[in-house]
Amino acid sequence: MRVPYFEPVVGAAWWTIGAAALDGGVGTVVLAAGLGVTGVLVQALRTRYGPGEPLRRGGRGRFLRLLGVTAALVAVAVTALGRFSWGELAVPVAAAMIGVALMMLSSQLDERSLLALGGALMVLGATGALLALGTAGGLYPQGMVGLVAGGLFWLTSAHRAGLLREVRYRVRR
Numbered sequence: 001m002r003v004p005y006f007e008p009v010v011g012a013a014w015w016t017i018g019a020a021a022l023d024g025g026v027g028t029v030v031l032a033a034g035l036g037v038t039g040v041l042v043q044a045l046r047t048r049y050g051p052g053e054p055l056r057r058g059g060r061g062r063f064l065r066l067l068g069v070t071a072a073l074v075a076v077a078v079t080a081l082g083r084f085s086w087g088e089l090a091v092p093v094a095a096a097m098i099g100v101a102l103m104m105l106s107s108q109l110d111e112r113s114l115l116a117l118g119g120a121l122m123v124l125g126a127t128g129a130l131l132a133l134g135t136a137g138g139l140y141p142q143g144m145v146g147l148v149a150g151g152l153f154w155l156t157s158a159h160r161a162g163l164l165r166e167v168r169y170r171v172r173r
Contacts, residue, residue, distance in 0.1 A: 004046075004049045008157045011154040015147060016031060017142060018147030018150060022143055044163060045157070062108055070098060074097050088142075089141070098121055099120070116156075124149060128145035
């Protein structure tokens with residue numbers, strides 16, 4: 001498995017964004033639970049795959065360029081939206097942009113699950129934008145999009161690692 005810790009770490013970042021939209025006490029508990037899930041996933045991936053396989057020749061550079069360009073585009077979009085008083089759209093737009101980047105990354109890593117995750121993030125971003133424009137407050141665009149995106153990343157990580165298949169097998173026995 002190439003880059004085995006990618007999804008859990010990005011999932012933790014999204015979960016943190018979503019938990020920040022919640023009230024103080026609840027947000028802290030939700031954040032702690034999310035970091036616990038991340039720790040469990042990373043530990044399971046570490047015991048199963050170690051540091052992972054190296055990327056194909058030239059793959060590391062392409063991966064880092066895609067990561068850098070996506071981060072720069074998200075930063076510019078968030079700044080521009082905040083400048084024009086559309087800051088509530090920042091998290092949904094970032095989710096959609098990261099969804100597009102994941103679709104491009106799926107071909108490099110040869111992982112179809114990343115293609116599905118990218119599509120789901122684009123739909124989640126559009127849904128969050130609709131909620132934000134409907135003046136639902138900050139909880140839905142930031143909280144819902146962040147928490148659902150974190151959960152989707154963790155689910156994809158568990159699927160890619162075969163942990164879901166193992167759980168399904170244990171339940172059937």
